[in-house]
Amino acid sequence: MTTFFSQHPVLAAVLGLLLLALVFGALLGYAAIRYKVEGNPIVEQIESLLPQTQCGQCSYPGCRPYAEAIANGEEINKCPPGGESTMIALADLMGRDPVPLDADPDTIGMKKVAFIREDECIGCTKCIIACPVDAIVGATKLMHTVIERDCTGCELCVAPCPVDCMDMLPIETTAKTWSWSIPQGPNARFQANVFATDGGQA
């Protein structure tokens, strides 16, 4: 046997490789069955990062569908309510480069809540139908009102209102919700000119 192989080194090499291929192939096959990933847990992770406003500004009907779309390669910059931080968290999760948000920069991350000017409400229920989180109470011909606690500020109720009695009010800071801002840090004066930062991606 040994002598045969030493006389035919090429044959020995081919056979050896073949054997190796068989062994490792079997290992791979076993691993593929044993460690099969069920479903797509990444969607859950993405969804947990999204703000759940269900606003549809990403052009998907709700946060979950957008999460699924991101998992399938959709851009990560289509969630204005989540703002910059959500986009960066998504970039981290997906291992992609951060991209500027696809929205009007003035409105990004601004927390709002819907408000019904109740004198003008005619009780048409159109906003109730539009609200994705059932945060508007009322019945036909009865005045409606927004449950502020549950309103996600998605603005979906504004367009359907036939009498334009819906307002999106920015949530105002009160003494109770006020908080200290982050100090400016050293080099505050030169911050605007800084062209490279120490943060960001490793």
Next chain:
Amino acid sequence: MAFIRVSSPHLHRPLSTHQVMRYVILATLPGLATLTYLFGWGSLINVLLASAFGLVFEAIVLKMRKRNPMPALKDNSALLTCVLLGLALPPLAPWWMLATGSFVAIVIAKQLYGGLGNNPFNPAMVAYALLLIAFPVEMTQWISPARLLEHTPDLVSSLQAVFGHPQIADAFTMATPLDGFKHKGELMADEYWRQNAFMPEKVWEAWALSSIAFMLGGLFLLWKKIFTWHIPVAFLGSLGLLSLLAYGADASNFASPMIHLFSGATMLGAFFIATDPVTAATSNKGKLWFGAGIGVLVFVIRTWGNYPDAVAFSVLLMNFAAPLIDYYSQPRSFGHKKPRKGIKHDA
């Protein structure tokens, strides 16, 4: 009066970064004076030249980084780095070595990492290590103590030596005790000491004196509470203990603890370099580990390594380890049962 919104506390201890740095610089003065007295003008020229280069580099690089150079220059941190570098380099080092060292220390080791507070490695030691690697010969030649020579190099010839005529310096240089001991060849330690031609008693005396001067400066800082005792004690303790054990086991092959502790850069390193807060471990426990690690590394490298002295390498290696030490030496917070080890993320 203006109504201003300031976060508490409204009181502040009258001690600022620039004062801390100034204290440290002041504390180096006894050492510098002793060096100048014992080894001539070389060390003083080193310190002044390195400082001048360092401040210029700092200003330039801050301008390039579009930051205001004045506050940074005023905080004395660049000055301190260059003073330490100047003290660590052999006297009468040529000017271009000082320039290169200052450049590496300030631009590469400090500012490229983000400036004060952000550098992971001790800038002076980075520069020292680079110079040591790049110019091993120049870096291991130390000028002879003044009392050994018939005439010490005066200020003019010192300056000549620094600017352009290194051969002048060559005439005054000799090996340091550590270097001599390292290259004693096949000689046993006691034989080596008997051969006074290689390492006369007076050389040893000069080194010990300057070491003590640095130690005094360090004790001043300790008294001023600029740093805590942990790092120097752990460093000197572990080095002393290891060398004592080795010397006790085999006095003929290992240098005595006295040589380890009172020659080379041991004292400078223990009080001025390892204690650099930016690059050291932070908690008290961590500082003990950090200092002890340096001591062990110094002993190991001096005994079995290629280079005669090892403070720079040891400090840099422990700088590497500082974040890890911090990670595992967090104190137990008030109201908690156990200290937390590291950061654990949920899966």
Next chain:
Amino acid sequence: MRSLWDFHGGIHPDENKQQSLQQPLADAPLPKKVVLPLQQHIGAASEPIVQVGDKVKTGQCIAKADGFVSANIHASISGTVVAIDEQPIPHPSGMSDLCISIESDGLDQWVDLTPVTDWQTADTETLIQAIAKAGIVGLGGAGFPTAVKARTRERHAIDTLVINAAECEPYITADDISMQTYPEQIIIGAQILCQLVNPSSCLIGVEDNKSDAIKALQKAAQGTHIEVVVIPTKYPSGGEKQLIKILTGREVPSGGLPADIGVVCQNVGTTLAIAQAITLGQPLVSRVVTLTGNAFTRRQNLQVRLGTPIHELLAYAGYNAAIASRLVMGGPMMGFSLLSDQLPVVKTTNCILAPTAQEFPDPEPENPCIRCGMCEQACPAELLPQQLHWFAKAQEFEKAQLFNLFDCIECGACAYVCPSHIPLVQYYRFAKSEIRKESEEAKKAERAKIRFEQRQARLEREEAEKVAQREARMAAAAAATAAKKAAEASQSTNLDSATGTSAHNTAAAPLATASHAATSQLDEAALKKLKIQRAAAAVALKKAEKALTEAKDNGVDVETLNTLDQQLNAAQQKLNTIDQQLGKEISPAAATSSANATASLNAGAQAEHEKALKQAKIAAAASKAAVKKAEKALIHARENEGVEEISAKEQALVIAQNLAQKAAEKLEALNQAPVAASVAAPSQSASTVEANSSDTGQAEYEKALKQAKIAAAASKAAVKKAEKALIHARENEGAEEISAKEQALVIAQSLAQKAAEKLEALNQTPVAASVAAPSQPASTVEANSSAETGQAEYEKALKQAKIAAAASKAAVKKAEKALAQAQEKGDATEIDQCTDAVNSAKNKAEAAANKLKQLTEAKAAIVE
């Protein structure tokens, strides 16, 4: 001598306490006006119980504690309440909050005080009530309601009471001077607390820099088991957790309370206030405030009425604005800078500091952290301040939390020692608030997600129901076709009774199935199906009737006619059966839905729906008015039956409509004729379901219930009217009258349509009413099943009912016509038969009317 422990870190800033101790405690001049914020404590803001213009006396309660963790607020001067509005409050934000402003009458008349004279023997509850009544909160700085803290024993085993008299902050001497001035009262306060908490030891911790206070206290404490413990001066030994550590060696666990380790801690100022509240009955209307800092010429401790504007105190103490660098409320370590001097003194104000620029220079610019670790050496919570600073700066809040950010007590020791002048405390405050915000938002997102998913599920369910409904309708149509074929067959070929019966069976089969389904199932879907089946059956009945009439018209033989008549009766019976089942079905279904609703109710969110409640009240009022108007109109119409009277009724209706529209602004509510009012009920109950479908509050549910009751009452009234009308019609039977009524009602219908926009009200003749009646409860269920679709569904049902009504009307007409023809012919048998047919039709109408009566009575019973 007790053994003391030490805590890690701490600092020794200059004490600067002597300046304000030179003068004894004095009373500040009475303020001309006080401003009392409704929130001077931790917990819920108090609820004002006075109105603008009220005269109040000193010590009178003007705002009640709102909830468990809250505190009463008392008038601190006598005078007039001049405003209850937003005023700037002392807060780092410089923002405003609700405050009660009282203008002094200069008399300082007190209310009658009711001390607890026998406090040594009084029971715990009495004492706690007295403390709560006096509005005492922690005067050390946090402002936690003391009465709540005093109840600690109810949940924890307490062995040590600690009175915090350390007063470790530089400059402040308010506690020091209180101890010097009222040592006996403080000891009494401590004894009262002991009685409440029942500890085995009571320790008063005082820093050793207050020798006079220590002496006074020790003297007063002689003979009691209260121990005055002198502790070394070190900031922040007055921190609750730190003081407990010093005195007992125990550490309050992270995130826990002192009570968790058997300790209760009260500030010494609070103790004094308790003594005054119990022994004198005096509520918390004033407190000791230290005025110090070199910008004052008169540095002193003052007994200050709460709500006193700071600028009055500044003027009193000789404040020199030119040399002051800032104004600080509280101490130099933890106080906050004020953004105005037009702010009131509140319960937690222990010091007003007006330092010069030499004392408190402007903050130096922040330098980079050099990781020197001095902060770590100073941190009394043994945190890693510099790490926390890095994390806060990089907004890595998760890591900051892992490094125990929330164990930080914001004492400022780290920032005090930081050589880089980093505003560390501000970084921590920022990080803490961001973390809180994030967790709020995460909760909100989670809630939004759940609500969204529930809504999606509901929409899907409704879609499925619609599909099922459509299928049922198709089945009914098929059955109807079969019935029609059967009828045609009998008409053209004179089929025998057997065949006719079989044809009838074919038509009735789905009805039987439906009734079976109704008895076996309770859910709404089944009800819906049942209702649809019923509608189909009604159509089938109509077809059968039509066939019979046609057969009569065409002069078919008597036998066939009889057969058809029997079939008609059978179909009618089936219809009645289904109606009964429907009636049964509705009440349990309604009960179930209301039970579900109750189950799904959430205790919170009451306030959110106050507006809705108001609205509902308006609606109720409006509907009542409308109903009244309509009643009058109906009475009028009944009294004067005839075409002319109808126009009067028309006018009345128009008026009713207008009135209702004006009265209930948006709610063009129940502006119906009495009959239409009963129709309004579903829309009311629809709102009930609307409320139920989401997790809105109990209050909302109750409100909706109220609405429903009102609507039910209205409909009850309406039904009564209809009944009367029916009786009237029965009493005056006759073809002309019926036709006259028809005309009247057609006009009424068009009017009602205009009046109630979508509710094309039920324009019944007495006969049609019986048919339409069952469809009303059905539509109620319809509306219950879904708020949004309710209206549309209801309209559909209405249409069906109308068709049925029209059909039965037509049937009666035909039958009468046939009778008339027969009479003309003079055929006796035919006359008899036709008379029978008419009678049976009328009987049916009567039966239906009875049913309606039953239904309405049932409804009334439910309401009552």
Next chain:
Amino acid sequence: MSTTTVKSYQEISQDGLWHNNPALVQLLGLCPLLAVTGSVVNALGLGIATILVLVGSNLSVSLIRNFVPEQVRLPAFVMIIASFVTCAELLMQAFTYELYQILGIFIPLIVTNCVILGRADAFASKNPILPSVVDGFMMGLGFTAVLAVLGAMRELLGQGTLFENMQLLFGPAAESWKIVVFEDYSFLFAILPPGAFVGMGILIALKNLIEQKR
């Protein structure tokens, strides 16, 4: 990074030489890059060997790309690359033995050079033969260029010369190519591995600077 769209040869070349340069942008193959760039001749020697292997492996991978199942493509690629590396090694042994001795282990280590496996997987396995060959050549050229520049930098800074020992690669005629820039000069740091890291960092920074300036 999708290469499914067909690229022109010009794009392929630009990618390899600049935009997607394996050493400066993809940061692949750094181990040999940092180890052997002490002088220009070493750098060129390794560079040329890498070009040979890259072209050969890209060609072969492209040839068999439709026959190798997805799951075992990497082992297959590695085998192809290993074969070519062995060829290159034998060739160098035969023709430039001294250089082979200097480069030592780094020649066989070309097998594990990520540039080669990377191009095989990212490009050659998805593209026809000719573009694959061009891609392999251009990527190799880009890699070699960086090697050469870094080698020149370190040689100049470290010992003050340029093109020393070129005869090892180009025959005795190249002995005269040596340029002595600084007489009697030595900066050991540049020659040692730390110098390679610093030099590489500077090159990458320069590249980014040029990109930014555009």
